[in-house]
Amino acid sequence: MTDKYDAIIIGAGHNGLVCSAILAKKGKKVLVLEANDQTGGAAVSREFHDGFSVSACAHLLYQFQPEVIKELNLQLDIVKDNLETIVLAEDGSHIKYSDGKIAGVSDEDEKSFNKFHKRMTKFGALLKTYLNKRPARLGTKNSKDLLLLAKLGFDIRRMGKIEMREFLRLIGMNIHDELEERFENPLLKGGLSTDAVMGTHLGPRSPNTILTYLYRMAGCEGKISLPKGGMGSLSNMLTETAKNLGVEIKTNSEVKKVLINEGSVTGVETKNGDIYFSSVVISNADPKKTMMHLVGPKHLEIRFTHRIDNFRMKGNAAKMHFALDKLPKINEFKDSDFEQRLLIAPSEHYVEKAFNPAKYGESSPKPVLEVTFPSVSDNSLAPDGKHVMSVIAQYAPYNMKSGWNEEARGEFIAAIKSALRLHMEDIDDCILGEELLTPLDIEKEFNITGGHWHHGEFTLDQFMFVRPVAGFSQYEMPIDGLYLCGAGTHPGGGISGACGRNAAHVILEKGKI
Amino acid sequence: MTAQHINTGRLKTPFYPRIAELDSLNTWHNWAGYSSAEALYCEDMEYFAIRNSTGVFDITPMTKYRITGPDALEFLNRLVTRDMRKIKPGRVAYAIWCDDQGQVIDDGTIFHLKEGDYRLCSQERHFAWLTTASIGFDVTIKEETAEVAALAVQGPTSYSILKNMGVSGLDELKPFGLIHNEFSGAELMISRTGFTGDLGYELWVSPDKAIELWDALFEAGKHHGIRVIGTHALDLARKEAAYLAPFEDFLPAETTVRTGRTRSPLELGLGWLVDFSKDNFNGRRALIKEKEKGSNWRLVKLDIEGNKTAASSYIYANEKNNKSEIGFITSAAWSPICKQNIALGTVRTPHGNPGESLWVEIYYQREMHWNRVMAKADIVDKPFWFPARRGKTPPDPF
Numbered sequence: 001m002t003d004k005y006d007a008i009i010i011g012a013g014h015n016g017l018v019c020s021a022i023l024a025k026k027g028k029k030v031l032v033l034e035a036n037d038q039t040g041g042a043a044v045s046r047e048f049h050d051g052f053s054v055s056a057c058a059h060l061l062y063q064f065q066p067e068v069i070k071e072l073n074l075q076l077d078i079v080k081d082n083l084e085t086i087v088l089a090e091d092g093s094h095i096k097y098s099d100g101k102i103a104g105v106s107d108e109d110e111k112s113f114n115k116f117h118k119r120m121t122k123f124g125a126l127l128k129t130y131l132n133k134r135p136a137r138l139g140t141k142n143s144k145d146l147l148l149l150a151k152l153g154f155d156i157r158r159m160g161k162i163e164m165r166e167f168l169r170l171i172g173m174n175i176h177d178e179l180e181e182r183f184e185n186p187l188l189k190g191g192l193s194t195d196a197v198m199g200t201h202l203g204p205r206s207p208n209t210i211l212t213y214l215y216r217m218a219g220c221e222g223k224i225s226l227p228k229g230g231m232g233s234l235s236n237m238l239t240e241t242a243k244n245l246g247v248e249i250k251t252n253s254e255v256k257k258v259l260i261n262e263g264s265v266t267g268v269e270t271k272n273g274d275i276y277f278s279s280v281v282i283s284n285a286d287p288k289k290t291m292m293h294l295v296g297p298k299h300l301e302i303r304f305t306h307r308i309d310n311f312r313m314k315g316n317a318a319k320m321h322f323a324l325d326k327l328p329k330i331n332e333f334k335d336s337d338f339e340q341r342l343l344i345a346p347s348e349h350y351v352e353k354a355f356n357p358a359k360y361g362e363s364s365p366k367p368v369l370e371v372t373f374p375s376v377s378d379n380s381l382a383p384d385g386k387h388v389m390s391v392i393a394q395y396a397p398y399n400m401k402s403g404w405n406e407e408a409r410g411e412f413i414a415a416i417k418s419a420l421r422l423h424m425e426d427i428d429d430c431i432l433g434e435e436l437l438t439p440l441d442i443e444k445e446f447n448i449t450g451g452h453w454h455h456g457e458f459t460l461d462q463f464m465f466v467r468p469v470a471g472f473s474q475y476e477m478p479i480d481g482l483y484l485c486g487a488g489t490h491p492g493g494g495i496s497g498a499c500g501r502n503a504a505h506v507i508l509e510k511g512k513i
Numbered sequence: 514m515t516a517q518h519i520n521t522g523r524l525k526t527p528f529y530p531r532i533a534e535l536d537s538l539n540t541w542h543n544w545a546g547y548s549s550a551e552a553l554y555c556e557d558m559e560y561f562a563i564r565n566s567t568g569v570f571d572i573t574p575m576t577k578y579r580i581t582g583p584d585a586l587e588f589l590n591r592l593v594t595r596d597m598r599k600i601k602p603g604r605v606a607y608a609i610w611c612d613d614q615g616q617v618i619d620d621g622t623i624f625h626l627k628e629g630d631y632r633l634c635s636q637e638r639h640f641a642w643l644t645t646a647s648i649g650f651d652v653t654i655k656e657e658t659a660e661v662a663a664l665a666v667q668g669p670t671s672y673s674i675l676k677n678m679g680v681s682g683l684d685e686l687k688p689f690g691l692i693h694n695e696f697s698g699a700e701l702m703i704s705r706t707g708f709t710g711d712l713g714y715e716l717w718v719s720p721d722k723a724i725e726l727w728d729a730l731f732e733a734g735k736h737h738g739i740r741v742i743g744t745h746a747l748d749l750a751r752k753e754a755a756y757l758a759p760f761e762d763f764l765p766a767e768t769t770v771r772t773g774r775t776r777s778p779l780e781l782g783l784g785w786l787v788d789f790s791k792d793n794f795n796g797r798r799a800l801i802k803e804k805e806k807g808s809n810w811r812l813v814k815l816d817i818e819g820n821k822t823a824a825s826s827y828i829y830a831n832e833k834n835n836k837s838e839i840g841f842i843t844s845a846a847w848s849p850i851c852k853q854n855i856a857l858g859t860v861r862t863p864h865g866n867p868g869e870s871l872w873v874e875i876y877y878q879r880e881m882h883w884n885r886v887m888a889k890a891d892i893v894d895k896p897f898w899f900p901a902r903r904g905k906t907p908p909d910p911f
Contacts, residue, residue, distance in 0.1 A: 263798060297649030298591050301613035302642075302795045309648045478798060 005031045005248075006513045007280040008268055010255045010294065011447070011486065013041025015500030016284030017238040019485040021072050022504035024245035028513055031276055032247055033268065035254035035447055038232075039239045041284070042446045042453055043495050045232025049323035049433030051383045055231035056437070057319060057446060057453060058495050059372055059390045060341065063219020064234070067132045068497035072241050077233060080226040080377045084340040087191035088423045092332030095187045096340075099223055105185045112182045123167055124217030126155055131218060131491040131498045134474045134506055135464045172460060175213055176204040176348055186347035193352075194345040194368055195222075198392065199453050199493065201316040203355030204348050208460045215458065219494060224341055226372070229380055231495065254447075258283075258294045264480035268294075279481045280513045282503060286448055286455040287311055287468035287488040295479060304478055307469035312462065313488070315439030315451035316358055318396035320416055322389040323382070323433035327373065328424035338376045344369040344419050354395055361401035363412045367419055368394045386432070391416065398439040398450050409436055454493025455486050464490055475503040476510075483507055523548050526573035527662045527723030531731075535741045542744065545638060545658070547574035552743040557849075559746035563709050564850050566738025567668035569730065570747055572715065573723075576638050577661055580631040582652035589623060589631060592646050594778055594787040594794050600625050605689045605706050609778050609786055610642075615799030616766035616775035617783075618642060619759055622706060624691060632657075636759055642767060646795070662723040666730065667713030667750075670737035672908040675703065675714060678733035684907035697725050708747060710754020712902045737911060752846045752855060753898035755814050757781060762812070762843045762857055776859070777803055780810040810840070811865030814897065815890040817854040817873060822847055823888065826873040828858050832887050839864050842873060848897055855897045856890070867894035 007023055009016045012034035020030045038044055042057035060083070069076065084098040095104035100117040102110055136148035156164050170178065175196040179189040193204035196213035203209075216222055227234045243249060254271045258281050267277035283290040287308055291297075297305045327338055345351050345368045354364040370392040375382040382388045393416050402408050413436055420427045439451025448455060456462055465473050468488045475483045485503035487493040507513060524547045526532075532550060540551040549571065552559060562568040580589065590597040593608040600606045602625050609620040621635030633643075643654050666675065675683055680703055682692040691704035699722045707713035718726050731739055751758065759765050766775040777800060778787050787800060817823050823845045827838040840860030848855045856873070864871065871890045876883055902908055 260792070262792060263801075292649055298587055299793050301798070302592075302646045302648075303613040305648050306645045 005029050005276060005278040007031075007282055007507070008033065008276055008278045009282045009284060009485070010258075010268065010290070011035070011041060011284030012039035012239070012249055012251070013284045013486060014043045014235055014238055014495055014497055015485050015487065015503075016041070016282070017235065017242050018068055018072070018497040018500030019282060019284070019504040020247045020249075021238065021242040021245050022501060023507065023513075024242060024247045025072070026508055030247045031278070032242070032249045033253040033255050033270060033276070034249065034251045036445075037251050039249060039251065040232055040235025042442070042448065043231040043235045045230030045381075048321045048435045052321075052323040052386070052388050052433065053230060053381045054321045054374065054388050054390050057442060058231050059319075059374065059392070061225045061227055061231075061234070061495055062216060062222070063131075063494045063496040063498075065132060065496050065498045065501065066220075068501050071501065072238075074237060074241060076237075077228040078225045079228040080339055081223070083224040083226060085191055085195070085224070085343060086337060086340050087187040087343045087345060088330065089187055089346065090331070090422055094332065095185060095191070097188070097191065099221065102188075105188055109183050109185050109188060113188065116182055119163075119166065120214060120217050121221055122159070122163065123170070124214050124221065126159065126167070127214055127218035129155070130464065131496065132502065134502050135467075135490045137471055137473050138465045139471060170210045171214075172208050173210050174205050174207055175209040176352065178210060179204070179348055186349075187345075189348040190345035190350055191343050193348045194343050194370065197351065197355070197394070198370065199317050200458055201312070201314060201358070201395075201397070201452075202457075202459070203352045205352050206355075211460060211463065212458050215492065215494075218491075219496060226374060226377060228378055230374060230378070234495065255294060257296070258290075258479075258482065260295065260299050260479055263299075265482050280483070280507065281481060282483045282485050282507065284486045284500070286313060286486055287484060288313060288449040289447065290484060291477065295477075295482070299479060301478060304469065304472070311468050311488070312457040312459070313448075313450040313452040313455065314398040314457075315442060315448075315453060316395045316397050317453065318393045318412065318439065319437040319442065320391040320393050320413070321435045321437075322391070322431055324387040324389055324430040325432050326385070326430055327376070327387055328420075328427045328430050330424055338373045342371040344371065344423060358395035358397045361397055361399050363396045363400065363408065363415065364394065365415050367396075367412075367415055369416065369419055371420075391420075396438050398443070398452070400438075404438045404440045409438065412436065412438070453487075455488035456492070458492055463492070467492065475506045481512070524659075526571050527720040528571045528573065528664070528727055531724060531727045532571060532741055540743075544574040544744075545576055545636070549574055550741075550743040552745050553741055556743070556745045556749075559740060559742035560749050560849065562738060562740035562742055563668050563711060563746060563750045565669065566740065567666060567671045567674055567734055568709075568740055568742035568746060570665040570667070570742050572663045572665050573661070574658070575634050575636065575663065576656070577658045578633045578640070578643060579655040579657045580633060580643075580652055581629065581655075582650075583629075584650040584652050585629050585631055588647060588650040588652045589633075590791065591794055592643070593623070594796070594800075596788040596791050597623070602626070602628050603691055605691055605704050607689070607786070609783055611778065611794075611796030611800070612766040613796060613799065614766070614775075615777045615796035615803060616769075617763055617778055617781060618766045620757060620783075624704065626691070626702070637765055660720065662718050662720045662726075664716045664726070664730070665707050665709075665713065666716060667707045667709040667711055669712055669902060670734070670739075670911045671713050673911045674730065674734035674737050674739060676910070677737075678729050687906045688904055696729075697722055701726070708754075708756060709750040710756065710896060710898050710903065711750070711900060712905075712908050749846050749848075750898075752844050752857065753848050753851060753896070755857060755896040757812075757857070758844065762859075773809075776810060776812075777808065779803055780808045780812065780859075782812040808862055810859050811862050813840075813858050813860055813865045813871075813892045814894075815842070815856040815858055815871070815873070816893050816897070817856055817875075817890040818888045819875075819886065820847060820854055821875045821877045821886060821888065822854065823856045823873045823875045823890070826856075826875050828860055828890070829872040829874065829887075830864060832872045832889070839871070851897045853897060854888075865892065867892050
């Protein structure tokens with residue numbers, strides 16, 4: 001094949017799709033190659049048990065960027081907006097919070113929460129203005145980079161002396177210490193801790209877990225929503241949008257390598273042996289997979305290779321799906337409560353203790369769980385009267401000491417079930433089928449190195465100016481015509497579309513296509 | 514290993530007993546953890562042994578890395594700037610390697626011992642850099658400095674001495690070639706390489722055969738003026754050959770803190786070692802940019818008037834207007850064999866074209882009082898010392 005494209009995108013994850021659509025909208029001829037048989041990457045819905053479907057990886061929408069929606073005229077079909085978070089208590093004294101409102105805690109805690117939420121929203125808003133921009137590169141003398149840095153400094157200073165001091169104090173801090181200072185209710189502290197560490201290899205006492213919390217707040221003020229038909233419907237809509245704009249999408253076309261001649265890309269070769277030519281190749285795959293495998297170190301500089309190789313992206317969150325005959329019984333629960341986001345994280349110490357074994361290559365015997373019943377508000381997912389329970393379970397380290405063998409899987413499933421059983425005593429009678437996705441499975445199914453769904457740990461040393469690595473935060477890689485557009489770039493993970501959009505704008509601005 | 518080093522203090526090479534016997538000055542310095550003699554009886558005599566008969570220098574402390582594995586060639590080809598695919602087994606390549614910014618980390622020699630089996634030798638240690646460079650390559654890098662004893666045998670009579678010793682295959686051995694002989698039941702490798710810019714060889718053998726080799730060599734050379742030499746004599750010889758020394762003529766990029774203090778291969782006059790037609794090598798992108806934009810610095814070989822050594826002197830474009838210097842001297846010496854006042858220096862571009870005349874400001878002391886002279890310095894193109902015998906195969910016997 002000798003087709004020549006303006007740009008080839010490796011991977012039809014949501015960022016790849018957003019990027020392709022924006023380029024196509026500007027009249028570019030774009031080809032998207034996807035390894036799997038459906039588009040969407042980690043934002044897909046699929047059947048996991050006869051008649052039961054679920055969002056296979058990401059299951060809630062936190063931060064899909066309005067900028068992306070506007071630019072592509074997307075019509076999101078949201079079944080449930082602004083979900084409440086309910087932190088479960090065994091005795092039924094659950095607490096609930098959402099968008100700055102809280103119930104089930106003392107007056108003191110309520111006051112503190114309002115104050116805390118206000119400040120976090122303010123800092124989140126500061127961060128948000130940077131989500132949809134390319135970040136400055138450090139160490140260059142480029143005037144645009146310097147201007148961006150100066151603007152950030154100015155924006156921080158503009159919040160006022162006290163707020164600036166508070167921002168700088170908090171940004172590198174762990175969330176545990178901050179929660180300990182402010183709140184007394186363990187459920188509240190457990191819930192907020194979980195919000196901060198979801199999807200990361202971090203515990204509440206790990207450094208910069210305030211930053212991860214702020215990142216969540218930056219998305220859409222921390223509001224959570226549930227798309228109709230699961231995440232897959234969002235991806236399908238993006239796919240349709242891209243196709244309508246003229247993007248060519250080929251599934252079952254796994255890219256084997258990026259073709260390079262004298263430091264410039266010339267195209268890609270797929271595992272099927274097809275070759276496609278283009279002087280612009282944009283990878284939606286993670287930085288490690290792209291640079292170490294699709295490009296290969298012999299084409300790269302030594303120090304750069306070293307940095308990419310050291311990029312931390314070992315996942316620590318597992319996904320568990322249950323097909324349910326009926327909804328389980330939960331103490332003091334209304335029907336509408338099943339539509340919300342439930343957390344099993346009875347205290348901040350529980351969360352930290354769950355993290356402890358993960359540091360040494362063992363899964364948590366008492367895991368932290370984020371539970372949703374998407375079928376309650378979306379009956380397209382399960383047969384009539386039946387339900388789907390989608391669980392994110394932490395911690396399940398990628399590097400299990402024993403390896404993820406049957407025994408290790410069984411042990412972790414049992415741990416998840418016993419954590420559930422404490423709050424849903426009849427859960428065993430409800431289960432018709434189940435599926436566990438460890439980080440290893442996530443790596444295989446979604447082609448994410450290390451199975452880390454943020455395409456790289458979210459820490460200060462892999463954030464903004466230095467994501468994925470120092471000097472290369474602007475989507476452009478050190479091979480002419482090669483770009484990244486996945487979650488391994490700024491701003492990072494989550495279904496935001498910002499990485500893909502920012503990358504597309506950088507590429508268009510370069511004017512080389 | 515660390516504990517051993519501390520217990521041992523400074524290491525002695527396997528030749529130490531013989532060198533110590535011949536040593537009467539007792540001036541040793543530290544070379545990569547080993548005692549290395551600066552001079553043994555008389556620097557001048559040692560130097561003239563290199564140029565008039567044969568000088569023997571113990572190069573065991575030179576850092577040696579063995580590089581093997583399926584990706585050895587690909588690894589080296591990405592590491593160094595020249596095309597290693599052209600270096601066949603039995604050949605040696607002088608090579609340089611750069612950091613990501615195209616700044617020189619070090620130079621060294623790479624011996625292609627057997628198919629896919631390489632030895633990299635350099636003055637400085639580079640295990641960390643090589644290990645980093647090996648990420649993603651199927652190679653094994655082994656530090657084997659202590660496992661190989663080596664001697665440099667340099668000078669016009671070196672060919673005859675080795676013949677006397679019974680080395681076979683010398684007649685066909687071209688510069689930068691290597692051969693294997695048997696010596697006392699062990700393998701002796703002979704390469705036609707060196708750091709003197711003259712006819713010369715380097716011998717490589719297992720440490721337990723070191724003394725035996727030394728004795729055989731000195732026995733074979735007793736009528737050909739064989740002499741042991743120290744670092745000072747060698748340093749003078751390398752300046753005459755216009756060879757670069759790290760920490761003098763350039764700073765290894767990995768240990769340099771200040772920006773602008775490192776040098777690219779183009780700035781060191783080593784452009785001939787950089788093969789841009791290769792798909793990639795470390796620093797290629799930066800060097801292509803430099804080629805387009807032009808370099809900041811240029812290494813110059815200077816033939817200076819007078820006989821006052823221009824060590825550490827500033828270089829000026831004009832004799833009178835010496836407010837703005839354009840560079841400085843990095844190595845300087847009076848060359849006894851060329852009868853020339855020679856120096857290597859670094860100047861800002863666009864200065865530094867061969868044929869151009871510059872001025873150096875030389876300070877020298879005479880009975881405590883300092884004197885200053887502005888001396889004219891002509892930029893020369895060729896090394897100061899480049900005898901025909903260096904490249905002649907087979908060399909002439911003595």
